[in-house]
Amino acid sequence: MKYLDEFSDPVLAARILDDIASRVTKPWSIMEICGGQTHTIIRHGIDQLLPGNVTLIHGPGCPVCVTPLEIIDRALIIAARPEVIFCTFGDMARVPGSRTDLLQVKAAGGDVRLVYSPLDAVRLAQQHPDRQVVFFAIGFETTAPANAMTVRLARQLGLSNFSLLVSHVLVPPAMTAILESPSCRVQGFLAAGHVCTVMGTKQYEPLVHRYRVPIVVTGFEPLDVLEGIRRTLFQLEDGRFELENAYPRAVTSEGNAVAQTVINEVFKVCDRQWRGIGLIPQSGWRLSAAYADFDAEERFDVRGVVAQESANCRSGDVLQGAITPPECPAFGQECTPRRPLGAPMVSSEGACAAYYQFRRIDIAAPTRRGSAPVS
Amino acid sequence: MCLGIPGKVEEIWEQDGTRMATVDFGGVRKQVCLAYVPDLALGEYTIVHVGFALTKLDEASALETLELFRSTGLLEQEMGGT
Amino acid sequence: MTAPAFDPSSWSCPLPLRDISTIVMGHGGGGRLSGELIEHLFVPAFAGVDSILAQLGDGAVLDVGGVRLALSTDSFVVRPRFFPGGNIGELAVNGTVNDVAMTGAIPLFLSAAFVLEEGMAIDELGVIAQSMGEAARVAGVQIVTGDTKVVDSGHGDGAYITTAGVGLMRPGIDLGPHRVTPGDVVIVSGPIGLHGIAVLSVREGFEFGVEVRSDTAALNGLVAAMLDGGADVHMLRDPTRGGLAATLNEIAMASGTGVRIVERDVPVPDAVASACSMLGLDPLQVANEGRVVAFVGRGDAQRVLEVLRGHPLGGEAAIIGEVVAEHPGVVVARTGIGGTRVIDLPMSEQLPRIC
Numbered sequence: 018m019k020y021l022d023e024f025s026d027p028v029l030a031a032r033i034l035d036d037i038a039s040r041v042t043k044p045w046s047i048m049e050i051c052g053g054q055t056h057t058i059i060r061h062g063i064d065q066l067l068p069g070n071v072t073l074i075h076g077p078g079c080p081v082c083v084t085p086l087e088i089i090d091r092a093l094i095i096a097a098r099p100e101v102i103f104c105t106f107g108d109m110a111r112v113p114g115s116r117t118d119l120l121q122v123k124a125a126g127g128d129v130r131l132v133y134s135p136l137d138a139v140r141l142a143q144q145h146p147d148r149q150v151v152f153f154a155i156g157f158e159t160t161a162p163a164n165a166m167t168v169r170l171a172r173q174l175g176l177s178n179f180s181l182l183v184s185h186v187l188v189p190p191a192m193t194a195i196l197e198s199p200s201c202r203v204q205g206f207l208a209a210g211h212v213c214t215v216m217g218t219k220q221y222e223p224l225v226h227r228y229r230v231p232i233v234v235t236g237f238e239p240l241d242v243l244e245g246i247r248r249t250l251f252q253l254e255d256g257r258f259e260l261e262n263a264y265p266r267a268v269t270s271e272g273n274a275v276a277q278t279v280i281n282e283v284f285k286v287c288d289r290q291w292r293g294i295g296l297i298p299q300s301g302w303r304l305s306a307a308y309a310d311f312d313a314e315e316r317f318d319v320r321g322v323v324a325q326e327s328a329n330c331r332s333g334d335v336l337q338g339a340i341t342p343p344e345c346p347a348f349g350q351e352c353t354p355r356r357p358l359g360a361p362m363v364s365s366e367g368a369c370a371a372y373y374q375f376r377r378i379d380i381a382a383p384t385r386r387g388s389a390p391v392s
Numbered sequence: 393m394c395l396g397i398p399g400k401v402e403e404i405w406e407q408d409g410t411r412m413a414t415v416d417f418g419g420v421r422k423q424v425c426l427a428y429v430p431d432l433a434l435g436e437y438t439i440v441h442v443g444f445a446l447t448k449l450d451e452a453s454a455l456e457t458l459e460l461f462r463s464t465g466l467l468e469q470e471m472g473g474t
Numbered sequence: 475m476t477a478p479a480f481d482p483s484s485w486s487c488p489l490p491l492r493d494i495s496t497i498v499m500g501h502g503g504g505g506r507l508s509g510e511l512i513e514h515l516f517v518p519a520f521a522g523v524d525s526i527l528a529q530l531g532d533g534a535v536l537d538v539g540g541v542r543l544a545l546s547t548d549s550f551v552v553r554p555r556f557f558p559g560g561n562i563g564e565l566a567v568n569g570t571v572n573d574v575a576m577t578g579a580i581p582l583f584l585s586a587a588f589v590l591e592e593g594m595a596i597d598e599l600g601v602i603a604q605s606m607g608e609a610a611r612v613a614g615v616q617i618v619t620g621d622t623k624v625v626d627s628g629h630g631d632g633a634y635i636t637t638a639g640v641g642l643m644r645p646g647i648d649l650g651p652h653r654v655t656p657g658d659v660v661i662v663s664g665p666i667g668l669h670g671i672a673v674l675s676v677r678e679g680f681e682f683g684v685e686v687r688s689d690t691a692a693l694n695g696l697v698a699a700m701l702d703g704g705a706d707v708h709m710l711r712d713p714t715r716g717g718l719a720a721t722l723n724e725i726a727m728a729s730g731t732g733v734r735i736v737e738r739d740v741p742v743p744d745a746v747a748s749a750c751s752m753l754g755l756d757p758l759q760v761a762n763e764g765r766v767v768a769f770v771g772r773g774d775a776q777r778v779l780e781v782l783r784g785h786p787l788g789g790e791a792a793i794i795g796e797v798v799a800e801h802p803g804v805v806v807a808r809t810g811i812g813g814t815r816v817i818d819l820p821m822s823e824q825l826p827r828i829c
Binding site: 018021030031052053056060063065066079080081104106107108110111120121124130131132133137156160239355364374 | 496498506678679680738744747748751753754756809810811812813814815816818821822825826827828829
Binding site for chain 2: 683684685744745747752754828829
């Protein structure tokens, strides 16, 4: 595929890796807050290709991992209702709620449908005027424009049988929360490329200066991720802290103004619970007053549903980089991909699932560069 | 959050007051909403996420980035470094 | 016994067998859940750990009065029933022909049992039956017996088809995980992912235009080409649900060896790669219906490759990896940029993602 395959070129990957190996002299910890980047790292084995003293911490960048337990429980209640067609992205289908998950609800007779786009849900609402169609609107800033436009379309079409269950989360407040944490080990960040496509890069300037950390806006193909890591490491080695854009083909400092306008019309900022982390103020979006009639939590009266996380699940500490998954007592014991306690073990790009895969074998990494031993 | 891939705009039309397009992703064609990239034209590339075009892909920039990768390490090689 | 081939639009559940009291979709997925149901419920009830059933091969190899036969069965509930490149009928014939062929036997006869939903269009059934007849002719097998039942509207999803097949074992042929040893070469007969993407492309919620047709095909001719020349073939399997990832893992675990593949050597058609990029899918986990994975003694690998490439169904055959003594039961891949990743046994059906 054009503008995709070229960014997986192994010869160029080797050049970037060699360049990194030749410059890194000290141990560094870098975090990516983006499920897509985590996926690329695991999919291509990037972390083992880096010098042993570079640690990649997989941050809370996957909506699967951070959607609060009570939102999932509310989704499950709504999805089980006979009049509802519950539409969701595939990512959320297996995330465990307090007792069950969407696919089990489907097994029990709930009309749960996987869709590619929120527009598919609107189409279903048009086709089934006798049913209530609910769309599970999770995601970071990247997905908000799609969800926002969909609600506007529903209004324009006069659909009274369509609603959104909203659980949007924002990256900059999460980064702030991580940086403010006393156990923060992160020294540099890869910023999520497509979040910045929408929001621009300006939001990260204050973070760079307040916390004196490099932040590099990074794409998703192997070369993009390697380049983001390289620039972050070079800043760290040089003692610099700057905002850099390593994904200029898709990101500008201003972002997408049209999308930002529509988002501001349809959503408003609110406090959000992040699963495993807790409440981060002003870190989410909910429907604005003008669109409150499309709010599924109101329409189905599930706001009262609260949930209790598993006491054994340390996903919050993992997501913030305070511990590695193997340091969690439940890891590989009560908590496995087979029977996950928390979201980072369910999601294939969750940090815990990623580590679980690699603990199965003890392979020396023959392609590892650099002379420093793994810490 | 992030899965957005580049595709080429093949056809543009209007539906329910919104600009829509058929975008080709390496042989796979999907209907995409262009509301967020109003100046996107036929033959141009865009990054699409969950059925919405989010930006026009800057082709010149893409080539520059690749060129940057290609020249990585070469200067050092020429100067006899590792 | 194979896990029943299942409706690709059905999803699956990650909870283990002993924690739930009812069957869930995942039990039909061909992954871990299916395996547990077979091992812990069916095998103990039908036979015992030392039985033929417990070997869990694609088909059972039986000794009947000195004659070696292979027997296999499979059920088909695919939705939609018609997809680019085929329909449920062809899958039902080819699927069982292939299971029998993978044992090393020559498939000869099939049975076909139908469970039909009241109200299903007879014309549609007619098209499916014609397809089955044609597929059987192409495969050189005869459908010799069958059954038809009708259930209330709303219970049968239109049509379920179960086929069983019997074949004659070739003398001197012994295929199976017990023959897979370090040093063996892993060969795939052609490009992967076509069937799964073809079906997904017409599934509600994910429709997309793509020039991909299911690869459903009877593979007994291809298998004959490999075996009749006397090549040192140790194991054959056709990767269906769960894709190449499931098959390689099953064989690694059953043989107690490790498998290493090189991702760049696995043939993936451009359109499949693009569809997978768009939906966040791993081509290694996408279903196939017309491919063979062969584990071949190293000395004969090149010869088998050439035989495959000379056959109409094997033109793009490729060596994708090898069997090693390290990491027994685990499949490891060298990634496109030279890294390493573990290819896990899929838990259940792979779902498209946005993240």
